Each structure stands twice: as C-alpha cells, then as structure tokens.
Amino acid sequence: MDENEWLADRFEEHRSHLRAVAYRMLGSLTEADDAVQDTWLRLSRAGAGGVENLGGWLTTIVARVCLNMLRSRGTRREEPLGAHLPDPVISAEGELQPEDEALLADSVGLALLVVLDTLSPAERLAFVLHDMFELPFEEIAPMVGRTPAAARQLASRARRRVKGAAIPAPDPDLARQRDVVDAFFRAARGGDFDGLVGLLDPEVVLRADFGARRPGASTVIHGPAAVASQALVGAFPAAQLHPALVNGAAGVVVTVAGRPFAVLGFTVTQGRIVEIDAIADPERVRTIAAAVLGDG
Numbered sequence: 001m002d003e004n005e006w007l008a009d010r011f012e013e014h015r016s017h018l019r020a021v022a023y024r025m026l027g028s029l030t031e032a033d034d035a036v037q038d039t040w041l042r043l044s045r046a047g048a049g050g051v052e053n054l055g056g057w058l059t060t061i062v063a064r065v066c067l068n069m070l071r072s073r074g075t076r077r078e079e080p081l082g083a084h085l086p087d088p089v090i091s092a093e094g095e096l097q098p099e100d101e102a103l104l105a106d107s108v109g110l111a112l113l114v115v116l117d118t119l120s121p122a123e124r125l126a127f128v129l130h131d132m133f134e135l136p137f138e139e140i141a142p143m144v145g146r147t148p149a150a151a152r153q154l155a156s157r158a159r160r161r162v163k164g165a166a167i168p169a170p171d172p173d174l175a176r177q178r179d180v181v182d183a184f185f186r187a188a189r190g191g192d193f194d195g196l197v198g199l200l201d202p203e204v205v206l207r208a209d210f211g212a213r214r215p216g217a218s219t220v221i222h223g224p225a226a227v228a229s230q231a232l233v234g235a236f237p238a239a240q241l242h243p244a245l246v247n248g249a250a251g252v253v254v255t256v257a258g259r260p261f262a263v264l265g266f267t268v269t270q271g272r273i274v275e276i277d278a279i280a281d282p283e284r285v286r287t288i289a290a291a292v293l294g295d296g
Helices: 003-026 029-046 054-072 074-078 098-104 110-116 121-132 137-144 148-164 174-189 193-199 224-233 282-288
Strands: 090-092 200-209 219-222 239-246 249-256 259-269 272-279
Touching: 003 029, 003 054, 003 121, 029 054, 029 282, 054 121, 054 137, 110 121, 110 148, 110 272, 121 137, 121 148, 137 148, 174 193, 174 224, 174 239, 174 249, 174 259, 174 272, 193 200, 193 224, 200 224, 219 224, 239 259, 259 282, 272 282
Parallel strands: 200 272
Antiparallel strands: 090 239, 200 219, 239 249, 249 259, 259 272
C-alpha cells in the first residue's frame, strides 16, 4: 500500500465524523459534503507527516472550512427567521442507514438547525465543537481568533439562544408520531378543519421554505387555526404522499404527477403536532429526498 492509499484509508475512517461536524455547522448536506471534500484535498496536499492526532487535525480543518463558508453566505443573515430551512436528513421508513445515524446523533432535528442558523458563524462554531463534540476551548479559540475565555463566551451566548428557543422533544414512539401525521393528512384531504385543529398544539408553528425562486412565498405561521387553514389550502388531491423519516421523525415526501414537490417534517409531542417544517422547492426536494424518491 503506497502513502496515498494509506492516507485515503485513514481519511475514510473519519469521514462520517467530519460530515456530522459539517452538517451541524452548515445545515446543508451539499455544502457539508463540499466541506469534507475540501478537507480531503487539504490533507492530500499536506500529508499526515508529523500529525499525532489525525482525527483532531481533520476536525480543525473541516471546522475552519465551514467557518469560511458561513462567513461567505452574506445575505443569508438578512432573511427573515424561517424563510430558509436547513436541509433535513431524509430516509425511507425503517432503520436509519449508518451514515444517517452519524449525522443525526444527539437528536439533531430541524428545529435545532433552524436555531443554529440564527447564530453568528463564530458562535455556531464554538457551540457545535464544544457542546456537541466536546472540543476544549483552547482548541476552538485559534479557529475564531479569540482567547479561550472569549471562545467560552461565544458558546455560552449560543447555548442561551438554543435553550431560549425551547425546542420541543418529539415523542420517542415513532409509530405514535406516524399515527398523528397520517390523521393530519386525512383531515386535510377531507376538509376537516376542526379535526386539524384538534391535532395541533396551541403553540404550533409552520415554517415553509419555497426556495430562492419564490422567496416571497416563504413564511412562518403560528397558531392552530392559521396552520389548519394553510393545510386545507395546500391539500392537493393529486398529490402522492411517501412516508419518510425526516431527521429521524415521522414526515412525508410529496410528489405531484410523479415529480418531487415538497418535504414535510413534523414534531409530534404528546399526541399533538408542535412544529411543521415544509420545503417546497422541487429542485431541492429532488436532491435531499433521493433516498425515498430515487435519483431519477
């Protein structure tokens, strides 16, 4: 085995971890894969000579790459909260694939990723690396050009934002989640407004992301009556529902005339829907829902 093959093998041992770091940093599966690929290119150019802790070195590199990507987004921070939803990890119902399990460890749901999107790049890096991956602030500080004490403050501010968001915990019983989601669609298709309201938590929120081509359509809707009304409007009779796991919770991929239309993720708590996250950008849906719809 030559040095390049050895290096490639060592990198593959860390790939799932690096992708998990990048997904939490970026909230985008495509960008996470780009960050991991960039990390490999840097390793292949630099080699591993003199690197005692390859895993730690790679984590530092991918985190720096992600930090630069976050800083380059620019206008993203000017969008209203909820106008853009992070990429969900979608799989067919059943057991998660190993690569998905790594991405979703620590119950990384869409609601958490939405909150992480509101943080500054430096806050997000400090929180993700320390609170999710237990890196010491002494290692985080050089990445953001701060002292360890200042890096600790970044993570603390981010932690307060995450805790203040009061992210609901989904029902641990996936079958119960699915029963509620199925009842939601039956009520929507049957025009049962009262039935819909009865399935929704009093504090329910619907976030809808229609993509860059229709930014004005993206919105956040609060309250059972408003969300139920929107569900009735969006209940297309011709739509086909494909049950799926959306970040490990019950959800659906929607197609119309065989073409990707939307992805809906649900947070179900104590028998009621607390959050609905809808991505209705067909191009993006086709990419993120390939595990359910197929690559075609």
